[in-house]
Amino acid sequence: MKSKWVLYGIFLITIFTIHYVGAKNQxxxxxxxxxxxxxxxxxxxxxxxxxxxxxxxLKIAQKLKQELEKEGVTVYLTRYEDYDLSVPNAQNRKRSDLSRRGNLINQSDCDLYLSIHLNAGSSSTWNGAQVFYDDVKEENKKLAEILQKQLSKDLKSKKKATLTNEMYLHKRVQKPGVLIEAGFLSNPNERYLLQKDWYQKKIAKSIVIGLKQYYT
Ligand SMILES: [Zn+2]
Known part of the structure; x- marks a missing residue:
């Protein structure tokens, strides 16, 4: 009789584990x-x-934070306001800023990270959201391609996910992650859109759809 209850207990634990691990992995x-x-x-x-x-x-990242939290994600930002992260009197302020961002991400228990930037080009006709990745982590390529596909569809970008090993921050981060250039500030049409709340939200929602696909 007792062993029946033990078996039942094991059964419940197994079901719970499958459910929990399944939810965590997808x-x-x-x-x-x-x-x-x-x-x-x-x-x-x-x-x-x-x-x-x-x-x-920052506005795009804040909107993305809100959208991700609706999906049950815990979200951290490397900065929450208008400041940089360099140490006082750093010899190379930019590198100090990027190194500290990298340390924050490396020391966290995050599943992945996304750097949010805007592009600029020598021609005002250049446009389109673009995702950059490096091969520090094998999964970066897949993450970049899925996000690019969704952003291209939602924001009508013709850009392709692009491999580069020139990103100072990304070379230092031992977590999966990519850099998203959400559009060109040098392009009049995108410049107009990128300043709009609804468009920033559209970018955020597009990234969330992409991340959902990545984890399916
Ligand atoms: Zn930038």
Missing amino acids: GLQGRIIYLDPGHGGKDPGTVYKDIHEADIN
């Missing part, structure tokens, strides 16, 4: 994601008149 529920809005403070990023890339990066 979908966004329970994930931890680090968002890295590029630049900030003394470093405005790419600039057009008084429009700063750093400000728009």
